[in-house]
Amino acid sequence: MENNHKLTLYVSYYLSRFNNEALTNLNYKTWSSAFEDISKKLNVKKLSVRNWRDEFDPLFQHRKGWYQRPMSPSRVKIVQALEELDEMQVRGIVIDILTGKIKEDPEEEVQLLSLVTEDTKGKGHKTFILRGPTGKAAENFYIRYYNETYLPRKGVLIDCRDLGCGYDFKIESNDLESYIEVKGMIDISGGILFTDKEWQIAAEKGNNYFLCIVKNIGNNPEISFVQNPASKLNPKKNIYTTIQINWSVPENQLISLNA
DSSP states (O other): OOHHHHHHHHHHHHHHHHHHHHHHHTTOSSHHHHHHHHHHHHTOOHHHHHHHHHHHHHHHOSSOOSTTSOBOHHHHHHHHHHTTSOHHHHHHHHHHHHHTGGGGOHHHHHHHHHHSOOOOOSTTOOOBOOSSHHHHHHHHHHHHHHHHHOOSSOSEEEEOTTTTSSSSEEEEETTEEEEEEEEEOSSSSOOOOOOHHHHHHHHHHGGGEEEEEEESTTSSOEEEEEESHHHHOOOOOOOOOOOOOOOOOOHHHHHHHTO
């Protein structure tokens, strides 16, 4: 992937995540004018800018996006790197890219480029689906499934999805608590991603932690459970670098204030 394409991915992520706010804050009146201007400034195809924005869309629900296609490693890496930054911070990076200011700070440019993982093509290429419409559909399917079957354990199902606690649902049954993490696949096969917190909680809860896999979510869903996945699965650990922004003032500037 060429460097200008990598940098365009950051811009496309910003457009997708912040949608109309991004359009306004970059002083564009229409999406068409935004795609046209960005394509000229970064020397990429206009259609590429739009398509790359659409690839991120399933995460943010502004448009339908390419929900049927797993997110490739380069896109996953950008999401992981920027997810802790607010609109103003991401906009600052995007403006540096679009104005060419990034060329004045080689360290920033090298960091941004190095964070984008190359997408491996050909045999053995694996992609993963981040939580978006597929994940939500799987979670909603599980709620209906549980109300009919009470699996994997009977009790009171509690929705924990917005608590960030390392699992989607908790089942309370007498003095026993069970923890359910739901993963959805658009097809009958594919890989899944655990966040570090999910994996650590899975190891901590042991036999009381269940991985619920819902395959083929768009057609005839198939559901299965893995009890104590931390003892049965051997995932590959991926370490992502999160971009943090700070501003350093060199000593000579401080000295000059007192000169």
